[in-house]
């Protein structure tokens with residue numbers, strides 16, 4: 001059975017108060033309601049309140065600025081903020097000012113109930129809230145009015161102030177890097193460095209030295225001690241972009257940083273403490289990489305503790321209008337309001353946007369130049385980008401990755417191996433031979449010609465691998 005609590009609901013919309021009251025009384029709680037911050041504070045002073053549900057939009061003083069007063073009046077009871085205007089700014093402001101959680105109108109009652117139950121559990125272990133700070137937010141950075149983006153803003157707000165590592169997922173161009181930057185900007189580390197790194201862009205032979213630094217003489221060319229990116233990000237945040245591309249050996253070291261907060265420079269045995277928050281982003285399916293042993297399962301679980309997923313733009317078309325206006329404003333386009341009409345928006349909504357917001361941004365830039373300040377039409381926009389069916393990774397790159405993963409696993413399994421090359425051929429050659437034989441309808445002579453090897457060699461290899469002519 002749940003313990004009965006007194007819950008204060010402060011909202012100037014009677015229907016919201018009524019719905020919450022009904023929901024919470026059916027859980028056995030007592031509900032008192034106020035329609036302004038002033039009335040709510042009076043009620044909070046007169047009652048032993050276990051939780052407050054506070055609307056942001058109130059007639060005189062708004063919910064965000066009244067929040068610290070409610071915390072004081074209720075001896076730091078959990079406070080759930082409700083707003084119809086849920087943007088990142090409001091979400092972060094609410095959490096920074098001490099709110100426990102955040103609900104965006106219209107909300108489902110079952111979601112509200114879940115949020116209330118969690119908050120009430122916290123009520124049992126009240127602690128003083130973190131010191132509040134004035135906010136320094138550029139509200140134009142992350143644009144989005146869709147429910148999906150509201151959820152993303154809420155997640156950013158809830159995780160920003162902690163030191164948790166976060167995995168940000170989503171197709172290319174959905175704004176993963178922007179979300180990572182927003183988490184850093186709204187975190188306690190905001191004054192520290194923010195370093196985004198794409199491992200794929202680093203020299204594969206030097207990747208560990210790039211990340212963790214090295215000591216003099218660690219390898220040929222290491223003429224001096226050198227700090228790595230983790231050291232340079234001291235006190236700040238590192239974004240590991242496309243984390244799936246991290247070599248397996250480096251994944252082990254990253255896990256150590258995540259679990260023990262420690263790493264060593266290459267060639268050094270002295271562990272160093274990493275005072276760095278790690279964010280990671282990927283547009284590939286890490287589950288698949290785990291299944292093929294390209295990504296360590298332990299690291300995967302460590303990283304997926306907190307995950308923020310950015311849906312593709314085609315699943316949140318409501319954001320297209322605000323994004324278009326945002327990009328036009330950034331270009332100082334004349335008369336933004338009439339530049340994008342409903343007819344154009346409808347046409348833009350039906351595009352697939354495989355390149356997501358990056359494609360939209362480029363397309364709007366293109367259209368703005370072509371239209372020279374007049375109202376935009378669909379003809380001003382470039383052709384849509386090819387679909388997702390067109391592979392984003394070339395088969396050669398995919399093969400390179402598979403070979404790299406296979407080699408790293410084989411070396412890890414048997415560091416003293418002396419048969420790597422023949423093991424590799426045995427793993428790959430049968431597929432090649434079978435494919436060519438199938439193509440030639442089982443004609444060995446033709447197959448040998450295509451392969452550029454002698455018929456006898458082909459025969460021997462097929463025999464060795466147990467491949468028959470069919």
Ligand SMILES: Nc1ncnc2c1ncn2[C@@H]1O[C@H](COP(=O)(O)OP(=O)(O)OP(=O)(O)O)[C@@H](O)[C@H]1O
Pocket residue numbers: 141142143144170171172173174175176177178179241281282283323326357358361
């Ligand atoms: N919600 C948004 N509001 C405004 N601009 C956005 C938003 N999301 C993305 N953008 C812009 O779209 C472009 C692509 O965003 P970003 O680089 O963050 O995507 P990504 O998901 O990290 O892409 P990739 O996986 O290819 O690295 C950037 O120019 C970014 O500023």
